[in-house]
Amino acid sequence: MDRIKGSMKQIVPWVVPFLLLICWQVFSWMGIIPEKILPAPSDVFQAGLSLLGTGELYEHVSISLWRALAGFLIGGVIGFLFGLFNGISKYSDLLFDTSIQMLRNIPHLALIPLVILWFGIDETSKIFLVALGVMFPVYINTYHGIKSVDKKLIEMGRAYGLKGKSLFFSVIFPGALSSILVGIRFSLGVMWLTLIVAETISTDSGIGYMAMNAREFMQMDVIVLSIVIYALFGKLSDMIARYFEKKLLHWNT
Amino acid sequence: MNFHTEEPIHVQLAGVEKWYNELNVLKGMDLQAERGEFIAVVGKSGCGKSTLLRLVAGLEQSSSGFIYMDQKPLKSLNKHARIMFQDGRLLPWKRVIDNIRIGLPGEWKGKATEALENVGLGDKKKEWPNNLSGGQRQRVALARALVHDPELLLLDEPLGALDAFTRMEMQGLIESLWQQKKFTSILVTHDVEEAVALADRVILIESGMIMMNQEIPLARPRQRTQPAFSMYLEMIMDRIMNRMPKKNYIVEQNYQMS
């Protein structure tokens, strides 16, 4: 492995996807893959360009991004705060943890019919669902991270005169950070998944709507485009999360 | 908080007991450490050595009895003392220099740098603890304890995880820093030779009680090859292993310090 040079390491993982793409394109040209089943990559690209031209793409993508971000922030902050307090305070733990663990077992997507009845199909329902989905993984991992900080390090901190805030910021929070970041990364996946489902079922804008709308007009290329966009955003958010993990946990290498 | 008192402190334990639920770990300990004295505590695993140190550090409270620091009863965290642990307990997310400054008030930079230089790691300031060797990590832990100029240094098997060479080297370092800074010191160790090499007095704990309290009046620096050294070593080992003494131990006057 050592002999594989840096630049090669960057390129090699992309060889298989690239070859698949080429095969797909070639098979489409040859008619082996019928257009009605799967449009050629070039067609999808074309559809993307034309939707970009009309401004439709921008509109749908930005509304989806906004929903994802708002839901993620709301759910993430709530989950983080509860995880934090329940991890630190015995009383808060005793009061809330069991209830949260119970709620966690309800699949949040099962609430869609209820949520539509509550909020209709406007923004609130989507943001609510995303927030709900994001909250639990962030909660669990923050809670667990804080609970499992090495007791010996905490004892050391106390012995060296740290307490309260200084103990939290020097020992407890950094000790829990890697677990918290795992929770955040996991919840980013939940965020996109929830959004895809919510937008497909009930909405009048967004990437999911774009796909469902295209289905009615049999626009295969737009459907595939929507899928590709979701995939790209999923990958992008994962990359951002990884970047922060690397940056914040660089002592761990 | 004032860590700059140059005077070493007097430590006294009076009838200290420690219970963990039904388990009586320490059963009435009476012990005194004179100012600047170096005491080593030996005993089999699980006999309560670490518990004793945690009590003196004020990290836990005794079930009964008192601990006096310069005649004043210890009620909470012991601000005169700094403790160094077997596993170092450096914070892996802080660089070496930031580990040393933990709990240091005010102007820390000069002090922390000096402490690091005292243990011979002046060039490792910016290193992550994970990138240090075991011996280097323990040096950092020692520097972190000493940067506060403690009047009492508590060492809980600080060298247990090190190889024989590094251990000898570290023993020399601890001894010279102790001679230089004149703090009172309590060292818990598994290694009886280490106890005899460093301590003015060796305490043996067995089933929660002090079973032996042996002065080691050898002059420093101590030669491990000298007969009196081996004699003390053997005497303590015999006592720990409950062997009958093979011969009479005669302390030769010319090896005594005073």
Ligand SMILES: Nc1ncnc2c1ncn2[C@@H]1O[C@H](COP(=O)(O)OP(=O)(O)OP(=O)(O)O)[C@@H](O)[C@H]1O
């Ligand atoms: N927090 C605790 N709760 C319950 N029991 C404890 C606790 N701390 C220590 N003990 C028990 O007290 C006894 C003494 O423990 P201690 O750590 O003081 O032993 P030790 O002499 O330091 O042993 P070693 O040489 O292996 O480090 C052990 O039986 C241990 O199980």
Ligand SMILES: [Mg+2]
């Ligand atoms: Mg111990």
